[in-house]
Amino acid sequence: MRTLNLGILAHVDAGKTSLTERLLYAAGVIDEIGSVDAGSTQTDSLALERQRGITIKSAVVAFTVGDTAVNLIDTPGHPDFIAEVERVLSVLDGAVLVVSAVEGVQAQTRVLMRTLRRLRIPTLIFVNKLDRAGADLDAVVGQLRVRLTPRIVPLGAAVRPGGKDAAFRPFTAADDGFGARLVDVLADGDDALLADYVDDPAGVSHRRLLRSLARQSRRADVHPVFAGSAITGAGVEELTAGIVSLLPSTSDDGDGGAEGPPSGTVFKVERGPAGEKIAYVRMVAGTLRTRDRLVAGKVTALSVFDGGGARPGPEVTAGRIAKVWGLGAVRIGDTIGATAGTNGDAAAHHFAPPTLETVVVPRHVRERGALHAALAQLAEQDPLIDLRQDDLRQEVSVSLYGEVQKEVVQATLASEYGIDVDFRESTTICVERLLGSGEAIELITDDTNPFLAGVGLRVEPAPVRSGVTFRLAIELGSLPPAFLRAIEETVRETLHQGLAGWDVPDCRVTLTWSQYYPRQSHAHGTFDKSMSSTAGDFRLLTPLVLMTALTRAGTRVHEPIHRFELELPADTLGQVLPALARLRAVPGTPSPSPAAAGAYVLEGDLPAAHAHELQQQLPALTRGEGVLETRFDRYQPVAGPPPDRPRTDHDPLHRDEYLLHVVRRV
Structure with missing residues (x-):
């Protein structure tokens, strides 16, 4: 049996959770397909996820295709929860990037694909929602080439798009031009194939092209494109076959051998019904068994993902994912076993850090202690919250990616801990x-x-x-x-x-x-x-x-700067440019959009403090047609008087005051 740890990634509402449901149904794991709108999906288990219809926490499910056990990790699509995606990347063998056939390539799609390519994670692309009105596979494939990477290989065509009977027809050797298109992309990564094709185009068999496609796909050199509908099931059978044949998997004994020292990576931590800490571990090598003693604690129980969910077992082998109890000192990013000691705090971040900070205020003063304890548990599950305790003012602040994440924290505190809180206005985090x-x-x-x-x-x-x-x-x-x-x-x-x-x-x-x-x-x-x-x-x-x-x-305060890309109708430039100037943005020279006629693309720099404000103003400025993508780029010196942040310590900059507090004398 081989194991494949697969991530499903997408921009919010592209349909990745629905695709997860369809894959589980096709594999026979579930008898009925859940609905995101109805809150009945397998992976959106939190009450808040069911209410909002979005994924907030990554979730693991499992199914088997032939001799391959697939651990499928469904990740959030909303940019406010990008930290959940970051933690999953370290345990993936491959990924499926879901793109809507109607909306096409969106801002988060580009962020995710850029990271997947940088980390060289083998990735398939699934163009979803062929059954929706306005679906246009050819247009989306064009966007994929222009906005993501030219190294894509469409493996089929859409049939009757825009209706319930929409289907995906895989290309075969008989399709005119398919072989030549494959050679155009594959030749860059296969010198022998190119040489043989130049000598005798007819002598390069279709089977050989498919073998080269599989090799280059597993190396993340090319990205095969499938299409279909997660709702109707169109194209899912072809995607499932591609997952097994075009993405790399590992044998049960991994690289380190089943009997070697256990070694694994913790990518998620949650609390059980009794408040116990549960670590999600992807084993890299060896075998972890119940009662094994590790630096973080003694393993008291294991559940290995198999057949849809996690099943109790005595051990977990290399390549598999398990829930582990008993590791009271474990943190997200820890490596356990033979390579213990490395923590995610020191690891390089794949995405930008949070750039917003807000103070959390309990509505009832008596709940201050309970609020701090609750936030500490949330910080276990999301270290980038970066809990900051101000003992002088009796306040707690957290770091956030956006306003939606703030709403989720507020709802989580109310529903799971019974604590009603308010937030002060978010401020930008400088350095x-x-x-x-x-x-x-x-x-x-x-x-x-x-x-x-x-x-x-x-x-x-x-x-x-x-x-x-x-x-x-x-x-x-x-x-x-x-x-x-x-x-x-x-x-x-x-x-x-x-x-x-x-x-x-x-x-x-x-x-x-x-x-x-x-x-x-x-x-x-x-x-x-x-x-x-x-x-x-x-x-x-x-x-x-x-x-x-x-x-x-001496120090100088630097503020976070986002790189923005704005696609907008050409006739709205006169309104948008003055608005950008008011927000301290520095735009470049507009250029015609390669993806939309009569539109321009404007790139430039924008202070992170004004990114949300620009997003709110954009619909009125562009008749609702403007599309904005922003991403953290760098820190740069603040122009004008630098902002300061209230200290949470006894302020060693003021010696007399400091000594008065710590030794009770000056």
Whole structure:
């Protein structure tokens, strides 16, 4: 038995959840096809998903085709829940990208395909909704070539599109020009095929072309295109055959062998009915068994996905996906077993980070504690929420991708935790970058230093996206490991709030000096803290030294900038350009749209703070015909007075106030 971990991805409302239902039905897993509108689908199990008719959380179902066990992962299509998609990408063998035959290539379609290609995940494209009025497969195929990639291979034609009897007719060797079209695309990735075709076009068999198509599809070099309707089932049989024959799968023993050390990736965490933590793990190698002890805990139970859902079992082998109980310390992104220790926090993100932040306020003050606990559990399931506790103001803030995600968080807190909340207005998340280098030092003997610790730190700019690096310029062994660890942890925590209160994401911090008093005891052997340094001394002194070094280096606030692409009727340019100027956008030169006659495409840069506002104004500006795609591009310096963010700590920038809080004296 072979295993294929398959992701279904799409822009919202393209029909991927309906396609999942149809694939399960065709495989005999379910007896009746569920409806998104009726809230009866297998993968949209949350009450909120059924109410809204959208996918919010990724869900796993399983079915078997021949000798291949397919673990199908249905992902959200709305851009506000792109973090769910990101976590799934690391466990996929292949993907199906669903595109509507009516709406065509949409903004999220382009974001997803760009990422799938960058990660070289083998991908099939399914053009859905052939039965809908206005369906046009040829037009959509043209959009796929222009807007996604020219490396596509349509494998059939639409029959009677736009009606309930719409069908998908696969091309065969007898179809005029099909072989030549295959060669045009496949020759770039198959030199032998090209040479043989040049020597003797008739000598290249159709079977050989299909073999080359399968090889290049599994390498993510080309992307076969199928079409049909998830509602009527048209084209689904051909797609199912393509999933098995054109996407890579793994044998049960994986690369590491069934009896080797277990190794897997955690891509989802949820809470069970009793509040227990359940980890979704894709096994990479070896076999994980009940009662195995891992760094994150002892495995108490396993459920392996098979035959539609998860079935309890004693073990899970390489290539399979399982729900694992007992790993109380596990987090999303962790690798368990032989490669334990890597966490998703340090992994490169495939999509942009959230650019919005909002404060969550309970309607009843007595529920503050319960709200924090509930948000902490939600942050387990979505680490990019990035819970931020402000103990000074008794407030909690979260990071978000958009307003829909805010509504979902609010509804989840009400339905699952019984907590009614409101949100303050969303604000844009900025960052601070160092302008230069800075250094500071405080000795134990300084009259202004009330701590039994001495610390010297130097801060320097680092390349963008390199993160925070902590280095040593002191002699190894000159400082106890506990004190060294306290300094590094405090440095990283303090850098979450720079001179203006924003995160300082990319810098090098070097420990240049250290002092401490060794452990002192009285004659009768009791420890005397007043004579001995502790880790707490270093944790309290380090913020003062680091912020002094930051002040000497200087920082500048940078705001997130989106790259936008706007397709609009040519006669509306005169209205749109002044609106873009008011929103501080910097558009380029308009160019004729390759996908629509009488339309222009306008590309440029737009501050993330105004992206939502532009989306709201666009229908009135373009008669409802404008199509806007935005994506995070970079951070750039803020023009004008920089915004600051209220601090959540005791503010080491103000020494007297800080010391008054932490040691009760100045």
